[in-house]
Amino acid sequence: DAGITQSPRHKVTETGTPVTLRCHQTENHRYMYWYRQDPGHGLRLIHYSYGVKDTDKGEVSDGYSVSRSKTEDFLLTLESATSSQTSVYFCAISGTGSNYGYTFGSGTRLTVV
Amino acid sequence: GEDVEQSLFLSVREGDSSVINCTYTDSSSTYLYWYKQEPGAGLQLLTYIFSNMDMKQDQRLTVLLNKKDKHLSLRIADTQTGDSAIYFCAESTSGGSYIPTFGRGTSLIVHP
Secondary structure, X not given: XXXXXXXXXXXXXXXXXXXXXXXXXXXXXXXXXEEEEEOOOEEEEEEEEEXXXXXXXXXXXXXXXXXXXXXXXXXXXXXXXXXXXXXXXXXEEEOOOOOOOOEEOOXXXXXXX | OOOEEEOOEEEEEOOOOEEEEEXXXXXXXXXXXXXXXXXXXXXXXXXXXXXXXXXXXXXXXXXXXXXXXXXXXXXXXXXXXXXXXXXXXXXXXOOOOOOOEEOOOEEEEEEO
């Protein structure tokens, strides 16, 4: 979507290696979110940020950390990737709260072998 | 906790109407959304409705909300093959960080 980009789009990594996914926005939105999407589970929130250096955990945060050092970038790090973290990861942004809905990125397909 | 339920699949013939249903449990839900996800893409916001409304229409899309029964539906008139996608229902409340709860998605398959 215009205004939000995720990188990389695809990644294959080995078990035990660290991985960082990047979300970049040009909308100057306050809120940013990381979700994972898995068959049968829909979308599950990993972490979110409500401002620079302000982050909080979602429902599936174990094994993940995040950082937001500037408004436009929100990084998701898998400290030591496991096969259970094979998934499609989506970043989303919203303005003041999400009452008017999110804008989603195109996703990162991560495979841990 | 909050829960949003949708049926997993819906199959319709091109030109027919599609109705995708969703139920939610949080009685304090303030905003309800429908998102569309095409293959290989992120979710795209289709429409949203405030809880003080019972209907919203936007071209071929009609959203109906029954707040008493906590039931939301999305009707797509004159369904086309390009409407084939996964449709997600979501709800959020006005308190806190507005983080929505998503359903698992309904896969709509449109047959020619």
